[in-house]
Amino acid sequence: MSKLDEVAKLAGVSKSTVSRVINHSDTVSAQSKQKVLEAMQTLQFQAQELKRSSDSSGMIGLVLPFGKQIMSQSFGIDLLVGAEEKAFENDYMILIGNSVGGREPQLTAKMMQRGAEGLIMLIGSGKPGQKEHLNNLQAQGMPIVLVDQKVDGIETHLVRGDNFMGAVTLVEHLFGLGHERIGIVSPNKHFTHKERIKGYRYALMDKQVRVPERYELFVEGESAGIEEALERMLTGAERPTALFVTSPGLLMSVMSVLNRLELRVPEQISIVTFDEVYGNFPEEYQDMFTSINQSGKQMGGMAVELLFQHSRSPELEYQEIVLPGKFTARRSTGPAQGM
Incomplete structure (x- = not known):
């Protein structure tokens, strides 16, 4: 058992929670932080010892449709960039899954097996079995943030444009x-x-x-x-x-x-x-x-932040964050004929 495992077991928290405490993240509740610090003191471990652990990062799953080609200038890539930057700031890593072909259930199952603590999902509404799949994830206690698309009949965190x-x-x-x-x-x-x-x-x-x-x-x-x-x-x-x-x-x-x-x-x-x-x-x-x-980047960062808020306060009511877009007038518009 690694030192990180020992602290997590004694404190009764996850390894990623220990990681966030030693990296001074603000995404940990005061109660969990106190438990980790007490366990470290009991085991006489210093923060630097734990930071050297090779598995000290938590993980978040990101599921989105990339299609047949992944373009550098796309909403999906911007979403990934925003999520990754916010996750990295808090010592988290992103697991990425391409949902094209209806693979959401298999992807999310594998992500959970690998320790993902939350899921960010960009999915098209109205697919058969989608509602049931999301309900099953929630029944397993998996925090979910949907991005861009709302799914009728599902209450979960959502970040979307206006x-x-x-x-x-x-x-x-x-x-x-x-x-x-x-x-x-x-x-x-x-x-x-x-x-x-x-x-x-x-x-x-x-x-x-x-x-x-x-x-x-x-x-x-x-x-x-x-x-x-x-x-x-x-x-x-x-x-x-x-x-x-x-x-x-x-x-x-x-x-x-x-x-x-x-x-x-x-x-x-x-x-x-x-x-x-x-x-x-x-x-x-x-x-x-x-x-x-x-901005896909803004939505991705906000989605990760919502997961962290949920981690701090598991009883947090479902949030729907609506982000305004930016209007830009270009050369495709002009006065109506006759003006």
């Missing part, structure tokens, strides 16, 4: 440029996009602006069937003068249609979107789209 107000801000920007015929192109499956759709509709209602039903184009996945439907929207009478594209993954399909119809941006149609900074665009579209950008 998708509703971000959408309102984007539509109000278009109003300020004289646009009233504003369409929306969006997935309609996940919590995130549903909130953006709500914000779009609220902004129109608030201005007492009514648009035809055909101005709302909802797609399955990122781009399936979008181009043909968008062409119909943009070639009818009184076509939209602006589009709110809720996902950057749809922008290249939208631009393909606009180019085919010879509609110039922003002279003939304006575009607003979310998270332009995470879009994988050709050079001609870099820094083009007016957008609300949300």
